[in-house]
Amino acid sequence: MRTKLASAAAVAAASVLIMSACAPSQTGGDEGGEAEGGGDTVRIGIKYDQPGLGFREGDGDPTGFDVEVAKYVAEELGYTEDQIEWVQTPSANRENALEGGEVDMIFATYSITDERDERVDFAGPYFVAGQDLLVRADDTEITGPDALDGKNLCSVTGSTSAQKIKEEYAQGVELVEQGGYAECVTYLESGQVDAVTTDDIILAGLAATPENAEKFMVVGNAFSVERYGVGIPTGSEMCEDINAAITQMKEDGAWQEALDTATEGTGYTPDEELNNGPEAELESCDD
């Protein structure tokens, strides 16, 4: 019994040592990322794998529409580009990243929904997208979701966008779900699927990459409304400032410019009605 107690004590002592050894490095990390309350840097969550919206290779400069809006907003909040720390936030991680304080805000094709609103707050929307179809450039048959009967369709696992087509528009459609849209695009090119579906701006971004140039087109017949918001932690004070920055960005033309660059050469234009209508109205910051 004695030896057991002694060894337990030794283990306890050892773990205290290990923990205290870890502690300084943690505080060190916190000092570097002292972003709350307008410190040195701001940590912004983006996607790294969506060309045209949020795309980054290695440690290079991220590109895309989400990134441009994020830079503009950050500047309005008083951060220069050098003070932005980019963080990758894949879809399934976004709420956790905000709650855990890993990022200060998220610009990552983040649709505003009630379920998400329960865990995080939203500013914006800075863009209103709609579900659409990407088809081969020479395809004239597929003009909308109704024309998909007997066709093959690709989408991403964990999104019901493809399911929705099957249930509401074309029952005879065959679905393949993949880990990313890049796979879907290779199938579209090889002819194994006839269309790829998700939000129109994501499709336009895919079609605009140099290797896909001229090969695909967005059908331009959006059949849902996705309001892309800026995810912020619940109760964040930045909400109103972000909204003001978005309004200003739309007014001074930088918004349009960023959008044109991101979707260049695809013939895609965002839905005028959606982006100027009631759906584009900014979220209230009071809740």
Add this chain to the structure above:
Amino acid sequence: MNGFIELLAEYDVLGAFWMNVTLMAIAAVGSFVLGTILALFRISPVESFRAIGTAYVNIVRNTPLTIIMVLGVLAVWGQLQVEFFSSFALNFFTYAVIALTLYHASFVCEAIRSGVNTVPLGQVEAARAIGLSFLPAARIIVLPQALRGAITPLGNTLIALTKNTTVAAAASVAEASGLMSTMIEFNPDLMVYIFLTIAIGFCLLVIPMGILTTWLSDKLSVAR
């Protein structure tokens, strides 16, 4: 508790897990058959057969399952356009089963080979002495004893296979991990319940297998 009820009501959780069970069952039979053949290759007296068996095991065992799965769908289906069925659901299910079978056969082969090592050399010599050639000796004398000695590693392989069925999501099969992505996408407010639902589901599948394996390996062990 309400969270669980909401998830079970809104999503087909049981159906998704049933897909994992189906994948597991078919791939288990397939990999057992292929694994046994490979094990025969590896213990055969013909050198080229042994080389083939060794090469298969070393190559497949050291390739991540995801790579095999993605290779099937992205390359064989996507580019070479090989289609087993015109229905996508059945086609991708077949791809997933093939990938799982090919991958786990290498582990089954090694499990059986470890069982073969438990069979005393004298057994094989006695089999030869009564005039049995390689295949009859393997079928009647060696494999029955080897399988009984290999139950624990075979059970481990089955458990690994069960959990690896989640990789089938990469081949567009609507199973539990794909459903988890969907649930997280649409109900991030229930994140903890989602995690627990999937985790408990797999515990319910896997723990009985572990218990059964232990029980069987005790019951069937060869008394020597």
